[in-house]
Amino acid sequence: MALSKSTAVFLLLLSSVGCRTAIPKEALQWNEQSMERRHLQTRYFQTSEEGKLLSACSGLLQDLGFSIDETESKLGLIVASKQRTAVDTGQVIGATLLSILSGKAVPFDKTQKMRACIVTRPFADGIAVRVTFQRIVWNSEGKVSHLEGLFDPKLFQEFFAKLSKAIFLEAHEI
Amino acid sequence: MATLQDLGFVLDKADLELGTVTATKLEGYVLRITVTVRPRGTTQLLVRANAEYQEHAVVDPKPYQQFFASLSKAMFLEAQQVE
Numbered sequence: 001m002a003l004s005k006s007t008a009v010f011l012l013l014l015s016s017v018g019c020r021t022a023i024p025k026e027a028l029q030w031n032e033q034s035m036e037r038r039h040l041q042t043r044y045f046q047t048s049e050e051g052k053l054l055s056a057c058s059g060l061l062q063d064l065g066f067s068i069d070e071t072e073s074k075l076g077l078i079v080a081s082k083q084r085t086a087v088d089t090g091q092v093i094g095a096t097l098l099s100i101l102s103g104k105a106v107p108f109d110k111t112q113k114m115r116a117c118i119v120t121r122p123f124a125d126g127i128a129v130r131v132t133f134q135r136i137v138w139n140s141e142g143k144v145s146h147l148e149g150l151f152d153p154k155l156f157q158e159f160f161a162k163l164s165k166a167i168f169l170e171a172h173e174i
Numbered sequence: 175m176a177t178l179q180d181l182g183f184v185l186d187k188a189d190l191e192l193g194t195v196t197a198t199k200l201e202g203y204v205l206r207i208t209v210t211v212r213p214r215g216t217t218q219l220l221v222r223a224n225a226e227y228q229e230h231a232v233v234d235p236k237p238y239q240q241f242f243a244s245l246s247k248a249m250f251l252e253a254q255q256v257e
Contacts, residue, residue, distance in 0.1 A: 023227040027181075027205055028237045030244040034180040041179065072188045075175065079185055115198075117185040119175050130176070134184045134200045147200035149182050 038130075040153060043160045045167065046126040050076060053127055056166045057118045063162070066116055076120035086112035086137045095140075107139040109146070131159055177248040181241075183207065203228055207241075221245070 047053060051073070058068060058078055066080035086109040095106040114135045120127050133155065137146035175185060175195055183197035183205075193211040198204065207225040214220040223241050225232040232238075 022234070023205060023225070023232055023237055024203065027199065027201075027203075027227075028207075028225075028241040028244060030180065030240075030247050034244070037182070038176075038180055070187050072190060074190045075188050077175070077185060077188045079187070115184050117179070117197075119179065119185065121176075130179055132179050132182075132184045134198070136200060147202055147204060149184070149199070149201055 037151065040151065040156055041132055042128055042130040043163070044123055044126055044128050045164075047167070048126070050120055050122070050127050053129065053167065054078065054118075054120055056163065057120070057129065057131075060159075060163055060166050061116060061118070063166075066114075076118075078118045079115070080117075081113055081115045083111060083113045086110060105141075107141045107143070107145070109137050110140045112137045112146075114150075129160075129163070131156065176252070177241075177245045178207070178209070180248060181244055 045053060054073060054076060058071070061068065061078065061080045064082075065084075066082045068078060068080050070079040071077060088109060091108045095108040099106040112135050114133065116131060116133050118129060118131050120129050122128075133150035135146070135148060135150060136144060139145040175188065178185060178195065178197040181199065182201060183199045186196045186198055186206075188195045194208060195211075196206070196208045198206050205225060205227050207223060210222045210224075212220050221242070223238055225237060225241075
């Protein structure tokens with residue numbers, strides 16, 4: 001059956017709207033990565049003082065340049081964020097050369113917002129601390145260029161190394 | 175809260191009294207979810223999840239089924255005290 005031009009355009013628009021609103025299949029699905037991430041993002045501390053541990057976490061986030069956005073101590077939750085430049089010299093040089101060659105403005109990453117969330121909970125005879133990170137990057141045209149979670153193992157190793165040091169300080173008030 | 179972190183979300187807010195948790199997942203897209211937990215009778219809890227993907231409400235049942243399956247797994251791990 002032949003479609004009229006307007007019907008074809010309507011169906012094309014309808015299918016594109018459907019594509020835009022369908023969430024990725026794996027977005028809410030547990031998989032092997034979920035357990036790996038749990039191990040990557042969680043450390044256990046042998047202490048019963050959850051309040052002091054939360055306080056140390058809050059202090060560490062601020063030491064790292066974050067501002068505290070939300071807290072719910074009874075749930076062991078701290079949410080924080082920081083906004084920084086995302087300008088990378090190499091990328092700027094590349095974008096500049098490309099724009100010279102093509103005659104068109106080529107955007108480069110300009111600012112980024114990093115978000116962190118810490119959740120503490122009783123575990124065995126101590127407390128488990130889990131931290132998660134994500135970031136949003138905007139380019140020089142004001143558009144979002146990256147939306148991503150951060151999963152570099154080094155990031156978490158360094159974070160927990162600093163937290164261990166802080167707890168030691170926290171346990172021994174100066 | 176643990177389930178949402180397992181699924182790659184960063185929590186935005188939580189309120190113990192209201193029983194709500196809101197979180198955002200950024201992986202090339204923006205997925206925001208609010209989960210509400212409240213008592214149902216004396217022995218049960220009622221859990222409601224409400225998601226929005228890229229500024230559109232999620233009305234497909236499959237993602238919610240996947241979320242509740244993930245929640246069941248996390249609760250099993252919690253009961254086994256596995257990290």
